């Protein structure tokens with residue numbers, strides 16, 4: 001008996017997201033949507049003929065595929081037992097962009113495994129506009145160059161992590177901290193170090209129900225009033241150095257002038 005020419009799949013499953021249209025062996029083109037937080041995907045094909053082989057993007061099907069934000073073409077190639085008959089199924093996977101909100105020159109972006117996760121009630125408030133108790137309890141020793149950001153993200157995955165990125169209008173020093181307001185703690189503003197500071201972007205992660213989640217409940221919602229603080233020593237170091245440098249230069253010039261006068 002000649003080897004089979006069956007290069008069909010009997011199933012095609014994604015580790016995240018659903019195929020559209022629904023899988024059918026004779027349908028070769030699909031699309032799927034995943035949330036921004038989904039960075040890799042495993043595509044699992046099942047061949048209709050157990051003697052056929054399938055690769056995903058030219059490699060073993062179990063290899064996770066990195067997803068860029070936007071469209072990602074994934075090719076599943078099936079080779080029939082005859083070694084000649086080939087069929088290619090294609091899945092166009094769209095990874096959602098970050099949800100963002102912008103105010104007073106500062107942009108907030110969030111990422112979460114859930115596609116339904118939505119920013120609500122985002123407010124950007126300059127220090128001077130903060131409510132009395134929040135303003136009066138801001139710790140000394142920091143420069144507050146950017147607005148406080150008060151946001152709520154809802155319909156996110158319960159118990160998940162929310163990745164938060166702030167993009168500020170200026171470069172952030174590496175020793176900057178974020179301060180989170182919690183009226184029930186003493187002092188109410190608690191500082192924490194972001195997971196990453198790069199250029200004008202600061203990134204950190206909140207765990208639903210964790211210490212940085214203002215509602216302290218595992219409920220798929222994140223509540224987070226924060227402000228960026230730059231340690232005042234760092235914020236002032238450059239002008240201070242400049243002043244000293246000018247003073248020392250002036251002293252050196254005076255000393256030189258005095259030496260010349262004495263040695264005429």
Ligand SMILES: [Ca+2]
Nearest residue numbers: 209217219221
């Ligand atoms: Ca929560």
